Amino acid sequence: MLCPTLTVLAASLLAACGGGGDSSGPFAFPPPAASNITVSGVLAASAFKPGSSTDPVIGAGYYAGATVCVDTNNNGRCDSDETSAVTDANGKFSLSLSGPSALIADIGTKAKNTAAGTNVTSREVLRVTLDQVKEQGTAVVVSPLSSEVARLMEANSTTYAIEKQNLATRLGVPVASLLGDVNTASGKVQTALLNEANALNNRFAYATTKLDRGDKFPDALANPGGDPRLSGTAGVTAATATVVDNRQPITFLQSQQAAFNVEGIPRYDNIFIVMLENKATMSILNSAYAPKINGYLKAGNQLVSYYATGNPSEPNYTALGGADDWGITDDSQWNCDATGANAVQDLPTPDNLQPGLAKSPFSATCTQAAAVNHNIVGKPNLFNAITKAGLTWRTYSESMNPGQDFRTDSVADTAVTAQDNVYAPGTLGGNTTAVGSAALTLPLPAGLYKTKHHPGMAYQNVRSAPEWKYSNRTMGGGQWDANLKNGIATYTIPASYDYDQLGTDLASGNVGNLNFLVPDQCDDMHGINVVGTDGVTKASDCSSVANNVSATAVSPIITRGDNYVDYTVKRIQASPLWQNPQKRVAIVLMFDEGNAQSGMNSCCGWVPTNVGTANPLKQNADGTWSVDNSITNYGGVGKGNGGNHGHGESIFGILTNQANAPKGVSDSDAYSHFSFVRTLQDMFQLADPASDASYMNRSKYTEAFVAANIMNLPEYTGSADTHFDSVRPINHAFVIPASYAQKQSADVSTTAQVGPDANQLNVWSLKQ
Template sequence: MSVISTSRTGFLLTSIAAACVLTACGGNDNNSPASVSNSGVVAAAGFMPGSTTGNPTLKAGYYAGATVCVDVNGNGKCDTSEVSTTTDSTGHFTLQSTASGPLIADVSTKATNTATGAAAPSHLILRASAAQIADQGATNVVISPMSSEVQRLVEANGTVYATEKSNLVNRLSAPVLGAASVSVPAADVLSDVNKLSGPEQQAVLFEDNQLANRYTYATTKLDRGDLYPDNLAVPGGDPSLVGVAGVSAATIVKPTQTQTPITFAQAQQAAFNVEGIPRYDNVFIIMLENHSVAPVTGTPGILGATQAPNINAFLSANNQFTTYYSTGNPSEPNYTALGGGDDWGIVDDNWWGCAASAAPTDVAFTGGKASDGQPLVATTALPPQDSSHLSGFGSSSCNVTASANHNITAPSIFNLISQAGLTWRSYSESMNPGQDPRADSIADNAISDTYTGPGSAGGPFKVPGALYKTKHHPGMAYQQTRSLPEFFADNRTIFGTQYSAADWSKATAYPVPAGYNTDQFSTDLASGDVGNLNFIMPDQCDDMHGTGSDPSCLSGSENIVQRGDDYVRQVVAKIQASPIWSNKQRKVAIVVMFDEGEGSSTSCCGWNPVTSNVGQQPLTFANGKFTQTTTTDYSAGNHGHGNSIFGVATNQANPKVIDSDEYSHFALVRTLQDMFQVADPAQPQTYLARAKYTESFIASNIVNLPELAASADTHFDSVRPMNHAYITPAGYTQKLNPVDVTGTSLASRAPGPDPTQTNVWALAQ
């Protein structure tokens, strides 16, 4: 809803009056409106795929052949009653009209983006407000994604043009894409990006590209006549479920908001809150291992544990999802699910080429340099083929015909991020300097040091093998991810707790490249070269998994919990001390989570909760419908590993939200797709694998989903964005497996109705 303050109204009237003086409004003998001339450009950014550095190649350009008009009624369309013009081959326009108001640029698929030399891939509407026209001057108007964003923020926040222009200046004047200091003056923030240069231009282009993606999606929603808000963002529950057969009656609630056909202004807001998940600039996901909310089979629990004071302080001070399920056991299927919304039948930690019905098609990498200067070593098509370098290489299960294909040919979240011109990083601790990131780290007797932090209990230890494991990489199993041009540049390093940069410089396992940086993470935080999406993988001592013989790194010990807990403290502190975190005009989040819950073999949200195979297969979309495939073997019945820890801190206000609805790794994948707008709720096929399995999707496709046909609780068995929109109905006992919450009262896990519906992610400043 557009909100215009009294001060802004006065400002606009003054501006319009000033414009009338310049153009002799109403000054003719017939007292008819005088013609007003507006001229300027429609500016564009162009994403050019293929960069190997980890940062996208972006070019400045214009939209040629775009229609420009005065949008008198604010409907986002150039109506037949509104005079329009067309931009020339250089994106310039001159519009003579008796009307006044905001300008819009209607960029059809017949228009050309001169930055790429290609037609606009989808319909796009951009705008420039009347206040901007008055500010820039009627003969110097720049219509761009940035101009659209200022007006969207005015409407979203109920502010005025000057305020949001200033906020945009602050947003962009921050480290970005490796430039530690970027200044975008107020005079430049809405100017023609083609006239900027250097880091300033790159910062604006990176933002412009992301905004163009959003406004293209907004235009799609408007053209389609979507209902507002999105179904799964409606407080109370999904309106599309009302009266639908096959949905559990006990879980149905009455939506508390009425949907209406979307308006232009609403479409622009909805594109930045897909399914109620707002746009984030940077998300850091700290991945930990093998510990549940409470002690299980001799393994220390985390919730309330004295051995984990920092994680518990993080949870208490910030936001929690208290009923979050892992989707498999052991590690690899969970990480694979986090990368692409399914574990594809994997039930072991064997290497990513194991039992490959689709053999790896990796190619040799010639080496190079990452965007932050890190040298990238040349590699062969595949890393060394032995059990020291690859998890489970040569194990008997690798050669069993019925075992799952570990080389997944489906797309992952990393591919979708890359295709949108956004950035991703994986930061892994204790990789051997100069190693191929597709191989596990190996022992190096030349390096020895003592761990002295919390949980320390011994003297010097030589570097053991398997500190870095490819099974702990969410993208490693995906062929399309390993084939990305930036794959090697995006696999980066992070500081350690036992072995220092000086220690690693003595390495003999691999030649140490000149200029090798063992802590790209800290370098990137300072220079803004982190990804939009960042997975942080501590080594197997600091993630609480365990390897080697160091007493502080023994699996299942209290020492390793202390060690991992303190590593979380250090990583969180490093992020929160960065200029990225301190810029409140940008949304940044830190997630602390575990791959497994160490509980029972149960999960939720996209999985059939039983462990027997009932023919479940991923659904393939073709010819306008979903059909079952026969490509993946789920006969091992891997359906989860219980309830686990999931905490979120944002750099916005944190009201300590607790969302007790059921979610899983599949729900996180859906949430990330919404957060970075790399999916469309109206097109389920755009969601990765089981991330599309919403309650309405299951009901619509139940014939092809035999594993869910007998569900007694379709809400529990479906996937939702993690937006707290659902209200647990009064009288409905939330489905929890008591084994998963051993040692923790069900009441503390909030099995009943949630007291609030505050969205963990949608926190205002």
């Protein structure tokens, strides 16, 4: 007991003499010798393995030959004077430090990712917070997940505990497993961790690229007020060439935030795009026949100047799949004029020799006047890009014949009948009828599902992708659903056939990152004529023009579509996915095209002078651009002077599950299908704003790109408004000049807005 007593006594005497922490004086004691601690752990890796016919396969591994250090100057590099260690063949490292410290992993191109078995292709920096180092000590795991916790703490000004729990909640894994070594996890937990690690790894590698090349912050097209690169540029309108570039080179921490907000578009986990048909803004906005859609527009955010590609449907869906319609101006089947280099490569071909398809022979119905290839070979598109990133896509289609091939239109089945909705508000496949009408019993008509309404159908490399069959799924809600399984064997009905995979997937969470939801031609407001069991065409609410109800014109089909939208949105909003506040989920309500047939319809990537469509551009090996003449009849015989020229305005509504996101925002800047494709590329980090070539097809046609390549883009030489005629992401960054009157197409009757919007809030924002 002597030593403790003497120690206490000495301390008391020291305090009494006013010594406190002073090491001088008669009772001074030397400070304790510094003792280093050991911080050790692993640097975990993941790698996407292409070729899966189902969901992506992500492998687990480690980074060997990477440097782990204390980044004392916070520059995102392990400098020579900073304490560091190199990971061994199993990703292990060990550091001797004076105390716990935050760490970074500087993963250079000499490092090897053991999950892929190859060297890293570009430098990447991952992080681990001080809190995690203190928590894990000699079992620290540096990974994309540890980096994401650090990033979220800075983005949200919150704590390690909060963001660790939030991320675990978003992924649906135990918080204790979140920051462990993914190589030792198993089952669904490991799958969830690997999928997220893959997506995060893409982002953090991109962040490091932005840092290393000295990008300015923010991205040019996310700069408040407009694109600063246009200042003083010849050939652009004065309204867009006055923004001063006050941006500075991006910092390490800024780069990690910017990688999750590409061109001002935040990362979302899942987006559902509900595709509707053929209704202009003035047909839907404030319509008494579409109260539910209008309610969603008011509850969420909306674009009020959104333009389509052309008329009819097929060019629009093809443009939504890959930012060009490739000269298609009709609804002909996807194998029409597919010859030579564009010949169909599908194996097996979905002809009438395939099991169950005897009543659905594969014969093209081609209506175009001139040879226009409908099978797009070798061109980039959203579906291939999503898969290449290790992400997932789904296309859900309503009223499929059970077991049919998605590459064929649905066929009639007279044995499958149902009572019609008869435009009664609030019904979906119910028996309620309009006043004075008898209930209609109608057989299943042909063409409820049409290949022309599939955004990926025209692309050969989508139909040939390993995941094609797996990623195309059914969607319920049609009036014939209940009786489909009792029909004749028009198709061989597979065992355990799921008539509503959307409902199943919403319950399980197994939806895609990108989801196109395609109602049938009765529920999407397109309409078809339905022939009754007596062989007479009936005044069904599926008719595009309601027979015998001229007083309401096309209101029945609008009401029917309005009801189906409500049904679909409510299903998504009731799902565990939407209800998880840490998941970032959005629903888009949109139309393929409006109603305009003449007037000023061109916008945002199409021909401003309406005098013909020049072929798109291709990048040469030396980085220059030239005209791509490989596309048959791209601007030849078709609509007007050749090709599409853009089309009228239609509704575009955005709903998110983010409680703190801004609501009620109207963005009146001009956008198009090409703008939306660019936005989706940014949302899922499929492209790089510093590389025009990384944006697919016409989505690269920004004002800066057009100005730089004007000699190869003769269609733009007559542009009087280069901002309106070019493509930009849907980020609400551009501030409309005070004297600028909003342009409108021929199918919009509202008074044109003059000057900027009431606010510049981003319609995709995750928080105010």
